Amino acid sequence: xxxxxxxxxxxxxxxxxxxxxxxxxxxxxxxxxxxxxxxxxxxxxxxxxxxxxxxxxxxxxxxxxxxxxxxxxxxxxxxxxxxxxxxxxxxxxxxxxxxxxxxxxxxxxxxxxxxxxxxxxxxxxxxxxxxxxxxxxxxxxxxxxxxxxxxxxxxxxxxxxxxxxxxxxxxxxxxxxxxxxxxxxxxxxxxxxxxxxxxxxxxxxxxxxxxxxxxxxxxxxxxxxxxxx
Amino acid sequence: xxxxxxxxxxxxxxxxxxxxxxxxxxxxxxxxxxxxxxxxxxxxxxxxxxxxxxxxxxxxxxxxxxxxxxxxxxxxxxxxxxxxxxxxxxxxxxxxxxxxxxxxxxxxxxxxxxxxxxxxxxxxxxxxxxxxxxxxxxxxxxxxxxxxxxxxxxxxxxxxxxxxxxxxxxxxxxxxxxxxxxxxxxxxxxxxxxxxxxxxxxxxxxxxxxxxxxxxxxxxxxxxxxxxxxxxxxxxxxxxxxxxxxxxxxxxxxxxxxxxxxxxxxxxxxxxxxxxxxxxxxxxxxxxxxxxxxxxxxxxxxxxxxxxxxxxxxxxxxxxxxxxxxxxxxxxxxxxxxxxxxxxxxxxxxxxxxxxxxxxxxxxxxxxxxxxxxxxxxxxxxxxxxxxxxxxxxxxxxxxxxxxxxxxxxxxxxxxxxxxxxxxxxxxxxxxxxxxxxxxxx
Numbered sequence: 001x002x003x004x005x006x007x008x009x010x011x012x013x014x015x016x017x018x019x020x021x022x023x024x025x026x027x028x029x030x031x032x033x034x035x036x037x038x039x040x041x042x043x044x045x046x047x048x049x050x051x052x053x054x055x056x057x058x059x060x061x062x063x064x065x066x067x068x069x070x071x072x073x074x075x076x077x078x079x080x081x082x083x084x085x086x087x088x089x090x091x092x093x094x095x096x097x098x099x100x101x102x103x104x105x106x107x108x109x110x111x112x113x114x115x116x117x118x119x120x121x122x123x124x125x126x127x128x129x130x131x132x133x134x135x136x137x138x139x140x141x142x143x144x145x146x147x148x149x150x151x152x153x154x155x156x157x158x159x160x161x162x163x164x165x166x167x168x169x170x171x172x173x174x175x176x177x178x179x180x181x182x183x184x185x186x187x188x189x190x191x192x193x194x195x196x197x198x199x200x201x202x203x204x205x206x207x208x209x210x211x212x213x214x215x216x217x218x219x220x221x222x223x224x225x226x227x228x229x
Numbered sequence: 230x231x232x233x234x235x236x237x238x239x240x241x242x243x244x245x246x247x248x249x250x251x252x253x254x255x256x257x258x259x260x261x262x263x264x265x266x267x268x269x270x271x272x273x274x275x276x277x278x279x280x281x282x283x284x285x286x287x288x289x290x291x292x293x294x295x296x297x298x299x300x301x302x303x304x305x306x307x308x309x310x311x312x313x314x315x316x317x318x319x320x321x322x323x324x325x326x327x328x329x330x331x332x333x334x335x336x337x338x339x340x341x342x343x344x345x346x347x348x349x350x351x352x353x354x355x356x357x358x359x360x361x362x363x364x365x366x367x368x369x370x371x372x373x374x375x376x377x378x379x380x381x382x383x384x385x386x387x388x389x390x391x392x393x394x395x396x397x398x399x400x401x402x403x404x405x406x407x408x409x410x411x412x413x414x415x416x417x418x419x420x421x422x423x424x425x426x427x428x429x430x431x432x433x434x435x436x437x438x439x440x441x442x443x444x445x446x447x448x449x450x451x452x453x454x455x456x457x458x459x460x461x462x463x464x465x466x467x468x469x470x471x472x473x474x475x476x477x478x479x480x481x482x483x484x485x486x487x488x489x490x491x492x493x494x495x496x497x498x499x500x501x502x503x504x505x506x507x508x509x510x511x512x513x514x515x516x517x518x519x520x521x522x523x524x525x526x527x528x529x530x531x532x533x534x535x536x537x538x539x540x541x542x543x544x545x546x547x548x549x550x551x552x553x554x555x556x557x558x559x560x561x562x563x564x565x566x567x568x569x570x571x572x573x574x575x576x577x578x579x580x581x582x583x584x585x586x587x588x589x590x591x592x593x594x595x596x597x598x599x600x601x602x603x604x605x606x607x608x609x610x611x612x613x614x615x616x617x618x619x620x621x622x623x624x625x626x627x628x629x630x631x632x633x634x635x636x637x638x639x640x641x642x643x644x645x646x647x648x649x650x651x652x653x654x655x656x657x658x659x660x661x662x663x664x665x666x667x668x669x670x671x
Contacts, residue, residue: 057569057659078573085571092663096566100245112238113572115231 003069004164004197005054006030010063012049023049025220026063033164036191036198038208041217048169050217051201055088055167056080085114089158089196091187093170095150097142103129103153104138110161128156132186148179155186165197166190172207184210230576239583242556243591250588253545253552257592257639258599260542264635265600266625267534273608273626274527280621281451282517287385289492291513293345293354293506294485295337336482337511345511350490350502356483360467362430363437365405365457367421370414375428378456379485386458387621391422391446394460401442402460403428406450408618409457418447432473440466449620488513542639545592546646549585553650557581564654565662578655585647586640593639597632 012024024046031037031054041047052058053065056072065072067083075083089110097106108125116124129135132152137145142153151171158166168187172180184207190196200211208214216223243250337356346354357379364372385393389407403426407418415421421444428440442463459467490502499515506513557564564577608625616622
């Protein structure tokens, strides 16, 4: 078993003194390469905070976070950036597309940041768009796409760097049920065909049920009883 | 991120909000345009002055006069000295009275000349002979006032036609300025060269005499003033006439003298020599010093204009800060996304400060180009009209080096202005940036 991510009793709080708010108060979990994990819970349950910590976008206030067995707190900032750039892909509820840039430019953004040459960027970007059947939209401006197309562009952007893990925060939250289902299918297909680990934050029980494992969050803790339900 | 990608994104980003960028660029343009024009004036004038100094200046000669006594207002009049030489009584001014202020200016006595000659470094001292002829006449075209330029001894003429004066001949020669041609009845400069003119002058007893001399050349107007220049033979001749019938008791004195020194002397040594003479109460000036006075005035004017341009650029700098702060605000989510995707703070910083530098580049490049585009025809127009009296002066001269310096300065100001927004962008927390304005759905 290859433990790609492991959290040991991680804690995160915001604010200070009387306004201190514990977003996470001791959560442990481990994610094996190639599995699909759903983090479910109501708003304010700490599920997004947990995802941000696992995705190394934030530092835990306590506990340990291991990436490929290495302590994340011991990694330098540039190593963290490198890790996120090469091994992680992100799909958010909002699309975060650069509105006036072309679809292709949006898709290859992680490669541009990585410093990949223009020619290779183009080839890899077009390959990612082809997988999501968006080749004909490569030169369109992102702002001119429909919601479903935008989310497909986002998925293309998430997989263009061949990541090991894709973090999806409410990936279907902004889509109607038909397009939402298509986007879900695409994510699970990537998991099956490429072995990409999926960590999906959602409050949609049906989407959570399609995952190998569900982590139910309540008030900053994992609610083990929630899995039974 | 590759350097060329950062550069390309910075350029692209600066065009995202075209109106805002354009307005900021206009602000910089105004400063850069003014700076380019003023520096062109500075270059044009100093270039002209340098040409004048090298063209007409004779190295190794000072013009020496008694240093003007200051402090009369605060201390009252100085004690009267009956033996002090006053130039009005000497051979300098002649029978028509002093041309200077009432009572004459302090003059150099024979003792002064001797003490100047004794100064180490000075090889020779010659009093300047000033003559005041009444008129000049060519053929039968009427008589016109003749003004003699005493600077002939320390400069060589910039000629429009003919030859330089020959000071070792016994022929009576003079050079007339281009402005005399029309009135005297010449068709052009070439026809004047070699012609014979009549000069009228009165002696000490106010008896009129005439002298016939040859115009050997026609000279361009210079900053050292206009007037005819006479060779030694003609000067001596006129001086002799002027002093005919003069009482022998009159005290001798000279308004000015020329002192020669080694032309190869270093400028530091020349300065030291001037200081020595100044301490002894004499004002010693080279041609470069005399012309340099003009440069100091022009430099002052250019400096003031540059200060205005600087203020415009300062204001434009705040425009850049404002523009970029708005840009950072608008692109908060984009910055958050790029940070989440592993873009380092340094690259974000570079992205925004390059955007600022690019805006600075646009403003300064357009400013310089427009300044050249307007200034070049304007300069030649002025040279042919208002400034035609000063041949060789191109008031606006655009030096590539100074334009490059101006652009570098403007881009540097833009860079400094960009540091605040750029560091604000670089410091952003990716999670908060991603949450920012979540209702904006793109």
